[in-house]
Amino acid sequence: MRTAFIETLCDLAARDERIFLLTGDLGYSVLEPFARSYPKRYLNAGIAEQNMTGVAAGLALCGKTVFTYSIANFPLLRCLEQVRNDVCYHRANVKIVAVGGGCTYGASGYTHHGVEDLAVARSLPGMTVVAPADPTETRLAMRALAHMSGPCYLRLGKAGEPVVHRGDPEFEIGRAIQVRTGQDVTLISTGAMLKETLSAADQLARQGIEASVLSMHTLKPLDRQSLRQAAEQTGAIVTVEEHSAVGGLGSAVADFLAEADLPYVRLRKHALPDELQRKVGSQQYFRRLSGSIVASVKLLVAEPVGAPV
């Protein structure tokens, strides 16, 4: 995703002189192509995320489209008030890019686990929140965001994620992508969990459970239409995310269902437990902490249909 991000940004910058890239002194062997091609529009702001974000807002208030770049929690949480006041309050055209979302840096320890970011970003008024599933969605999201004014949080994985989509799907910010159809349950994934979600759907199919799969790349604004459709067609939803169980995709869907005036819909969240992780491990180690998607689905579809008495 990192590679798709920088390649697309370079393409966009060739056609749009307003595009700037600011980094908080991270992005070794990633950002060089942009820095070489557009030295006047590239800035290493140093290890100073608060200032970087304020500078980005100032540039945006003078007509620039500014991407800020760092890893894990640094471009959002370290400078959260600058994001809130300098960027969102002014509706400034700043796109915050966090590489290594979720537990990409699992072995690096808790400081580098980006597992509350979606909850925090989603709570900010006017913030568009996007977590692409693969390099294809990353490229399509970047193009869409560059043409959209206003604050955005873009959560990316790292490098080397496989391309999940066959060809380019139709992509629109705020519109989920239907990746697979099925009538028994809807699996909704965000970010890089799409691949695991699809393999869970394959396993379920072998056990006679047909799952519909949506890639919910945009958490805000949430695609209410697709959610309503999913609720009506399958009546059972499992959300899948590499994020705390608090405030991410699962919470967003639960919020929607709470007010959607729909008949009883069964919902389960496949997410990281709301617990401080003092142990380290690979990304796969942390994904296992969420349990098995297949097991979640089987528990859910075993529940009686209709409102509990």
Added chain:
Amino acid sequence: MNPNLPHSDPSRLAARIRRRAVEMVHSAAASHIGSCLSVADILAHLYGGCLRVDPANPHWPDRDRFILSKGHAAAVLYAVLAERGFFPVAMLDSYGQDDTVLAGHCTDAVAGVEVSTGSLGHGLPIGCGMALAAKRDGRDYRVFVLLGDGECNEGSVWEAALFARQHELDNLVAIVDHNKLQGLGAVDEVLGLQPLAEKWRAFGFSTVEIDGHDHGQIARSLANVPRQAGRPTAVIAHTIKGKGVSFMEGSLAWHYKSPDDSQLAQAIGELEVAL
């Protein structure tokens, strides 16, 4: 471009906006009058002719930018903007009232307010971004940021100071309202900043110390920006919190209190002498 400057005498303009700020804070039962009074002379100089702004065209791309980073002194900024013609003076009566935009901290919903502020340590980074945009776009506007001395406790101020020198933002001016008082006491006793001017110099700013109530000194400090090519400017303005109202001067309490009717009458009486 300085369309019809209504106030050729900045000290009279300062007295007028002091009076208006006291009235606004009284009717809204609001805080921070001491801070408003300590920056009034600086604002009167800036909006009395120093800044290249056009009230009829507040988004003119070549305008000088002014950021009141100590956003709690909003009342006196609104007052000077109204006096300068950005919006009707009568609108000041709505300060702090229900369903209005004149917030207790600066908001860009008000014509002429460049940046919304209120949490400290935000203005200088934004100012750096604006100054950088001017450089990249080949425009000659300047960016003035007014900070409090207590605000210099915030680390983000010093992040921005490093950045300004690194990128040679000589179109950037940081003015520090050095009134020596902050939230709960004297700056020196809370989190000392001395030697303050030396700190700004060490960060690479061309730095000057002035009496922030002396209009001649204010004018001279801002007359030739940049003072040194490649270097941002810092003006350490020694001021008195509550300046112009005898019982508010140097008093921490007037960071919080709102004048009652008789205090208002006394304050206006004292300020009218200067009008």
